[in-house]
Amino acid sequence: MAAPIAVIDFETTGMAPAQGARATEVAIVLMEGEQVVDRFDSLMRTGVTIPPFIEQLTGISNAMLATAPPAEAVMREAARFVGSAPMVAHNAAFDSKFWQSELQHAGLAAPQPFACTVLLSRRVFPDAPSHSLGRITDHLGLPRTGRAHRALADAEMAAALLARMQRELCQRFGVPWPDHALLMQLQRCARQSIGKLLDRLSTGAAHTS
């Protein structure tokens, strides 16, 4: 059985915690192999006002957050849900910063490594017209599981994309089912070196390099 991987997505009030943005919703999909085995999803209340543009984009309103549980409690539960599983997000540079920031607000550490489905998608599907979550989902014919820009729907789509890429690596390149460490290695690999890396993956040599 493949080790579990946690696919996460945040909805937020802005682009960066350093600018005062806070999370408004978090969703986590736990995957074993290509199977979704569990889900976590919650709105979270931080006291920060959602700008009108973000309200329109996500459908998450200030009124909805008024009755949401406090962010610290949600993040404690999210951290328990993830446990020690390594994490994946679509544009991980964004979600990992909010994961670290919101856990820090709750007094918790964020030790997990993040793999990024944007970087991986650019490697596995270099000819795709776009690697935004919605467009790569449509391009590959993957199901849309709910309203885009809601955390659970986006996390489900990112999980489906991850599973599709893992299957592609198995079928197209003959590599064993890639674990999180190999995905991290693949996403960092320069495009020109993909062939060599996949050869090493197929023989298992990448595990020891």
Add this chain to the structure above:
DNA sequence: TGCCAGGCCCTCTTTAGGGCCTT
């Protein structure tokens, strides 16, 4: 809607510039 940021990637690059991707 598009700006704000930041990391990554590609090319007309490499002591840089511009586009993508996230809310």
